[in-house]
Amino acid sequence: MCATVDRSVWYRQGVIAKTSERPESPARRRILDTAAALFYAEGVHAVGIDRIIAEAAVAKATFYHHFPAKDELVRAYLEREFERQRGALEAVRAASGGPREALLAIFDALAANGAAAGFRGCPFTNAAAEYPDPAHPVRRTIAAYRDWNRGLFQELCAGAGDPAPGRTAVLLMMIRDGIVVGSDLDDPGSLGPVVRDAVNRVLSGGETPGAG
Amino acid sequence: MCATVDRSVWYRQGVIAKTSERPESPARRRILDTAAALFYAEGVHAVGIDRIIAEAAVAKATFYHHFPAKDELVRAYLEREFERQRGALEAVRAASGGPREALLAIFDALAANGAAAGFRGCPFTNAAAEYPDPAHPVRRTIAAYRDWNRGLFQELCAGAGDPAPGRTAVLLMMIRDGIVVGSDLDDPGSLGPVVRDAVNRVLSGGETPGAG
DNA sequence: CATCGAGCAGACAGACCTGTCTACTCGCCT
């Protein structure tokens, strides 16, 4: 209870408009930025609170003022990454001519992102490897992310005239997972051209699966 | 140096034939079995040595007699898993009528395995999430496993008459990763039928990718 | 001016981690 931050004062002093997004103290932001970089690069269990507060230049009490426990920081890290990706993919969708073009652009971006320096796989699947319990809040966040992602694919497939958008979305999720895992563990360069063909083929061949 | 077990005595006393596989002491086997179950179910960093030796009913000195450090145990765990999978897939290949049937059988087995109770994703990708450094021995073992797996796919594709077996093998690896990730994090039941179609389509459509 | 909250600095507790070491038993081989 007392761990929750009362932000009413922010509204009262007019720092932000009442209807806009939540205020974020500089300290909290620094904690989250540092944690995100470290968690992603080195893994969740491998990075301790002490290191985060040291690199974020924040007192320990300040950390525990903003986050009741480390797991909650992990959840916040994934939640913010969720929002970031949602924004990015929605931007791609808005910039594309249609659903089919949006899907192709998304997968191009996935492959390019995987080939970029510092890529270490998907933050969500990496975190899931360290949280075995599906009922854990961290895992629930991961599940929510994946549901959203599959839903977006399904929506775009339906918009592109796919007769079985649900099935195709599952298949696209498989390709997505293959890209992020392969970009991290194999040669990212070998994936690019294959991805293009694969997505093209999946979207074209969606009309009649045929085999039973 | 002194940490390595001198097995010459085993050969001398004829416990095993000189040309057959290495002998394995019961204690070492118990350690490895326990570690494999715990590492897979809960993650590598989350399981400590103390717990392994307790559940394996082994003294700490015995553990450090067989393994110089924890990382070496992790490597041995993955190495053994590598051998296990190699054996399993080679058996499937031998039992199949031809390369194409072998590939279909392998992916059926992957989907079935992912739907089984206790499935927690791929031991290799899960471990990779906890070992960021690609030069680490654990990561090298993971890379070796993936190279072997892709190589097997390529070989089978070539045998099935695929004109671009290298590319198709990369694509099959992506589907493989999609199966293990999706079976762990999403509903495993939704994957089964999609997998069959996907592999069928990949293998049939291999002749002319067409789209550019 | 008084108060209150944000943040800083750092000690501290208690648990857990890896890895080392001592001292002992047991069984096999020479």
Added chain:
DNA sequence: AGGCGAGTAGACAGGTCTGTCTGCTCGATG
């Protein structure tokens, strides 16, 4: 009989982990 290696039991060191707590400064608000 003697030696040696495998294994047991458990103390120990040194470090790290999370989370709590005390005491302080500073700035804004009433």
